[in-house]
Amino acid sequence: MAIKLGFVVAEFNREITYMMEVEGREHAEFLGAEVAECMYVPGTFDMPLAVKKMLQRGVVDAVVTIGCVIEGATQHDEVVVQHAARKAIDLSLEYGKPVTLGISGPGMTRLEANERIDYARRAVESAIKMVQRLG
Numbered sequence: 001m002a003i004k005l006g007f008v009v010a011e012f013n014r015e016i017t018y019m020m021e022v023e024g025r026e027h028a029e030f031l032g033a034e035v036a037e038c039m040y041v042p043g044t045f046d047m048p049l050a051v052k053k054m055l056q057r058g059v060v061d062a063v064v065t066i067g068c069v070i071e072g073a074t075q076h077d078e079v080v081v082q083h084a085a086r087k088a089i090d091l092s093l094e095y096g097k098p099v100t101l102g103i104s105g106p107g108m109t110r111l112e113a114n115e116r117i118d119y120a121r122r123a124v125e126s127a128i129k130m131v132q133r134l135g
Contacts, residue, residue: 003034003132005064006038006060006062007025008038008041008063010042013067016068016104019117020102020104023120027121027125037054037059037060044081048088061098062097063091063097068113071108071109082106084103085103098131100124101126102124104119
């Protein structure tokens with residue numbers, strides 16, 4: 001039976017997260033996993049609630065977060081990524097299922113964001129490996 005993944009994808013910087021989502025979906029298929037559920041959220045900061053709802057439904061074996069946080073004039077990017085990452089860990093522990101970090105940033109330019117589209121592929125691979133290793 002195929003591993004069922006959930007994707008939580010940020011719409012902010014959609015021109016980049018779209019490419020990340022496509023690469024993540026292709027890699028999941030290549031590895032024999034199924035993207036069983038996908039939820040779009042306004043931004044990376046909004047991901048934890050969507051991840052929690054997805055885990056509560058119990059349909060997926062793991063959740064992959066896909067987002068892109070580009071550096072601005074303030075430290076907003078650092079705050080957003082730190083809190084999203086912390087809650088991903090918390091939710092993973094709470095539900096006993098992997099929640100992987102396919103979020104690029106903080107501290108990167110738009111050009112660097114384009115170079116880091118493969119973060120989604122890495123997050124998919126991590127999710128699959130964790131499901132397999134946890135049994």
